[in-house]
Amino acid sequence: MNTGQMMLAAGALVLLGTTVITVDRMFGNQGTILRQTEIGVYAISLGTSILEEAQGMNFDEVTVNNAITSTSSLTAASSLGPESGETTTPASSTKFDDFDDYNNLTEGLQVAGVDSFTVKISVYYVNDSAPDTKVTTPTWYKRMDLKITSTAMTDTVKMSYIFSYFNFR
Amino acid sequence: MGSTTLLDIIGSFFIGGILLIMGMRLNAESNENTAVYNGNYILQMNITTLISLLETDFRRIGYCRDWTKIPDPSQAVRIADTSRLRYWTDVNNAGHLDSITYYVGPPSELSSTPNPYDRYLYRQVNTNTALQMNLGVTQFNFIFKDALDDTIHFPITNPANVYYMQLTVQVQSAVPYAQEYMNDPSQYDVFWKELRLVTKNLKNR
Numbered sequence: 001m002n003t004g005q006m007m008l009a010a011g012a013l014v015l016l017g018t019t020v021i022t023v024d025r026m027f028g029n030q031g032t033i034l035r036q037t038e039i040g041v042y043a044i045s046l047g048t049s050i051l052e053e054a055q056g057m058n059f060d061e062v063t064v065n066n067a068i069t070s071t072s073s074l075t076a077a078s079s080l081g082p083e084s085g086e087t088t089t090p091a092s093s094t095k096f097d098d099f100d101d102y103n104n105l106t107e108g109l110q111v112a113g114v115d116s117f118t119v120k121i122s123v124y125y126v127n128d129s130a131p132d133t134k135v136t137t138p139t140w141y142k143r144m145d146l147k148i149t150s151t152a153m154t155d156t157v158k159m160s161y162i163f164s165y166f167n168f169r
Numbered sequence: 170m171g172s173t174t175l176l177d178i179i180g181s182f183f184i185g186g187i188l189l190i191m192g193m194r195l196n197a198e199s200n201e202n203t204a205v206y207n208g209n210y211i212l213q214m215n216i217t218t219l220i221s222l223l224e225t226d227f228r229r230i231g232y233c234r235d236w237t238k239i240p241d242p243s244q245a246v247r248i249a250d251t252s253r254l255r256y257w258t259d260v261n262n263a264g265h266l267d268s269i270t271y272y273v274g275p276p277s278e279l280s281s282t283p284n285p286y287d288r289y290l291y292r293q294v295n296t297n298t299a300l301q302m303n304l305g306v307t308q309f310n311f312i313f314k315d316a317l318d319d320t321i322h323f324p325i326t327n328p329a330n331v332y333y334m335q336l337t338v339q340v341q342s343a344v345p346y347a348q349e350y351m352n353d354p355s356q357y358d359v360f361w362k363e364l365r366l367v368t369k370n371l372k373n374r
Contacts, residue, residue: 012184023198034209041217
């Protein structure tokens with residue numbers, strides 16, 4: 001084998017090696033993306049669970065036992081959050097009894113075999129005419145924003161829900 | 170043929186062999202990865218579609234446009250079992266009570282797929298023929314809770330006690346890539362665990 005043939009053989013090896021590495025990298029990226037979307041599915045599942053749980057609560061602490069007719073009776077915007085002694089872990093049973101108890105809640109949740117997630121929740125009053133804008137006076141509408149992050153996700157999953165007070169019976 | 174020529178031929182066969190093996194491995198890995206990733210992609214689509222359907226349906230448990238048809242929402246759930254749920258609702262918002270039943274069939278019904286664990290998910294409206302869904306469901310389990318958030322143990326003789334539901338759904342590829350499936354079946358799973366499904370009508374009592 002002369003030098004020219006050696007060069008050709010070496011060039012072929014380098015070319016094929018580069019192709020293999022490029023293809024491997026491409027599949028690696030695809031796998032990462034799929035894994036991240038799968039973790040996103042888990043994150044949405046967790047977020048939905050918390051939203052569903054919160055929807056099962058009363059609108060406000062004062063509506064736990066009584067029906068009210070004026071927003072002035074509601075908890076002040078600055079006092080939204082759990083009352084004294086109320087704690088929760090969304091993944092288990094809860095002592096929370098109203099929707100705004102979740103305000104400022106930061107919870108770490110571990111899904112076995114998947115990843116650990118951090119859920120941050122804020123609850124605030126909004127007006128029906130501008131449901132994205134926080135207001136500082138009590139209204140019949142409370143909005144919950146959830147942010148779910150994990151070390152494996154590059155994006156933050158954000159979910160929102162607006163809970164309104166209505167006495168339907 | 171001199172010894173140099175012979176050495177050249179052997180050398181070129183050796184290098185050619187290495188190239189051939191590299192090419193074949195590349196081809197095999199491409200096929201495998203494509204199969205695995207496509208399967209996972211389809212699974213993710215399946216589970217999001219399924220959960221979307223279930224959430225829409227379950228939120229309407231006990232709902233009827235004509236509320237006098239079901240004045241007592243506690244009667245909305247008719248059968249509550251580990252993987253079977255039957256309830257009253259109003260499917261087309263027509264003011265008529267409809268019965269919906271969700272249940273899974275045995276794995277033997279889907280023996281035609283390579284995955285031995287997948288099964289049909291059925292959705293039956295009234296007495297119509299049940300809609301058969303092959304979405305790779307391998308697990309479809311309910312846990313029911315009462316008003317005090319305590320788990321109701323099976324068999325549930327009085328479904329009126331059901332206040333909350335917890336749903337766990339697992340889907341797996343119906344046609345997994347055989348070799349990888351043996352090595353690591355977890356990569357073909359997608360889980361959805363909904364810790365609490367709240368149906369407002371069930372609380373309206």
